[in-house]
Amino acid sequence: MAGDRVFPPGFLWGAATAAYQIEGAAAEDGRGPSIWDTFATVPGAVEGGASGATACDHYHRFREDVALLGELGLGAYRFSTAWPRVMPDGRTPNPAGIAFYDRLVDALLERDITPVLTLYHWDLPQALQDRGGWLERDIASWFTEYATTVHNRLGDRVTQWTTLNEPFCSAFLGYGTGVHAPGLRDPKGALRAAHHHLLAHGHAARALRAAGATSVSIALNFSPALPNSPDDHDAVRRFDAVHNRFFLDPVLGRGYPADLLDDVAHLDGLHPAIHDGDLDVIAAPLDWIGVNYYAPTRVTSLPDPTQPSNCPLPGLRGMSVTPPREPVTVTGWEQHPESLTDLLVRLGRCGIPLVVAENGSAFPDVVDPDGRVRDSDRVRYLAEHLRAVHAAIEAGADVRGYLAWSLLDNFEWACGYGPRFGVVHVDFTSQRRVVKDSGWFLSRVATRNAVPD
Numbered sequence: 035m036a037g038d039r040v041f042p043p044g045f046l047w048g049a050a051t052a053a054y055q056i057e058g059a060a061a062e063d064g065r066g067p068s069i070w071d072t073f074a075t076v077p078g079a080v081e082g083g084a085s086g087a088t089a090c091d092h093y094h095r096f097r098e099d100v101a102l103l104g105e106l107g108l109g110a111y112r113f114s115t116a117w118p119r120v121m122p123d124g125r126t127p128n129p130a131g132i133a134f135y136d137r138l139v140d141a142l143l144e145r146d147i148t149p150v151l152t153l154y155h156w157d158l159p160q161a162l163q164d165r166g167g168w169l170e171r172d173i174a175s176w177f178t179e180y181a182t183t184v185h186n187r188l189g190d191r192v193t194q195w196t197t198l199n200e201p202f203c204s205a206f207l208g209y210g211t212g213v214h215a216p217g218l219r220d221p222k223g224a225l226r227a228a229h230h231h232l233l234a235h236g237h238a239a240r241a242l243r244a245a246g247a248t249s250v251s252i253a254l255n256f257s258p259a260l261p262n263s264p265d266d267h268d269a270v271r272r273f274d275a276v277h278n279r280f281f282l283d284p285v286l287g288r289g290y291p292a293d294l295l296d297d298v299a300h301l302d303g304l305h306p307a308i309h310d311g312d313l314d315v316i317a318a319p320l321d322w323i324g325v326n327y328y329a330p331t332r333v334t335s336l337p338d339p340t341q342p343s344n345c346p347l348p349g350l351r352g353m354s355v356t357p358p359r360e361p362v363t364v365t366g367w368e369q370h371p372e373s374l375t376d377l378l379v380r381l382g383r384c385g386i387p388l389v390v391a392e393n394g395s396a397f398p399d400v401v402d403p404d405g406r407v408r409d410s411d412r413v414r415y416l417a418e419h420l421r422a423v424h425a426a427i428e429a430g431a432d433v434r435g436y437l438a439w440s441l442l443d444n445f446e447w448a449c450g451y452g453p454r455f456g457v458v459h460v461d462f463t464s465q466r467r468v469v470k471d472s473g474w475f476l477s478r479v480a481t482r483n484a485v486p487d
């Protein structure tokens with residue numbers, strides 16, 4: 035149709051979720067506690083004292099949720115398996131827990147929806163945290179055992195395997211700033227934890243491949259740094275190193291960026307964690323990179339380059355994060371679709387296919403008396419970001435798919451149930467689902483493989 039921007043044939047359209055944010059059923063069928071169950075009990079850790087104990091009750095309602103994906107005409111569903119459901123103590127398989135994902139995958143395949151399975155979306159078994167969690171080097175083999183266990187059960191039907199979701203958040207927010215589980219505030223430990231995430235990724239990616247997986251990926255969260263003035267280019271470099279290149283470069287086989295190693299040397303966490311051969315393990319071949327993008331970050335250089343900044347890694351020097359510019363979403367994230375185009379074009383030069391594995395926005399949605407959710411802000415955000423993806427493809431980036439965050443309103447980590455990111459509204463009391471205008475918009479885009487101008 036005239037005025038449409040058409041995506042390449044076979045482009046994958048879908049929506050994403052994560053286990054702890056939607057499943058609930060925290061103590062059912064032998065599931066063990068995760069670090070998020072524990073963290074949620076710490077006073078003040080989660081807004082409103084909320085937890086994922088019930089969340090969207092997806093564990094019991096997954097058939098209804100899969101039917102929604104079908105109704106929306108989405109061809110892919112990105113979800114995560116909960117390690118503490120599959121292995122309650124982190125090491126011992128729990129057949130009843132794995133059986134849930136068996137049912138979920140079958141329900142998706144019955145509707146021709148491609149499962150895109152993420153093995154780790156932040157819900158570490160508490161039993162492993164008690165042994166050091168991501169600070170402990172052995173986690174690379176614990177994670178590999180877990181990955182292999184899930185693959186043994188589902189590998190005959192699941193073709194798309196993603197090892198980790200956003201190791202940046204898991205390591206730096208979990209072990210550095212302490213705003214996520216397990217809530218530790220230790221910059222040195224955060225760097226060590228980050229290296230162990232990458233090591234676990236590399237070992238698991240190799241094990242999955244050896245077990246026959248034909249598509250293996252990792253989902254990284256990127257935030258392009260934007261300078262406030264021409265004097266801020268060193269701040270841009272520093273932020274980009276710790277937030278973006280830290281994870282991207284090693285998985286692409288380039289090792290850690292030299293400038294990053296310098297910038298964090300005084301924290302003494304990264305160098306000591308790296309053993310001979312680790313970087314080769316981390317450079318396991320990948321089929322695509324999952325690009326999670328929400329917003330850019332405005333940064334400024336500090337007059338004294340030794341002055342510590344608290345963002346994004348406590349103890350990092352020479353730069354600080356400054357307030358976003360309007361328009362922002364309810365989480366205070368700047369809406370800047372041009373940054374998504376620039377990011378995809380830049381990543382596209384790495385020569386590896388890309389999938390936008392998360393992109394979305396939170397707004398104060400309400401169900402109108404006529405039963406409709408008129409989330410025009412989200413429709414606009416989606417349209418602008420889809421046009422941004424299209425522009426990147428036109429500029430040569432090899433982007434294969436777009437998975438909206440999120441299918442459902444859900445437990446938004448430390449923010450509790452406040453920010454609603456879903457294209458489907460969830461009433462957390464009745465568990466009623468209502469497709470928002472943005473859900474129908476995404477559905478039209480997916481079925482026509484085109485976004486309107």
Ligand code: FCB
Nearest residue numbers: 052199200255439446455
């Ligand atoms: C990402 C997370 C996802 C969700 C969105 C809003 O960083 O991967 O679970 O919280 O942000």
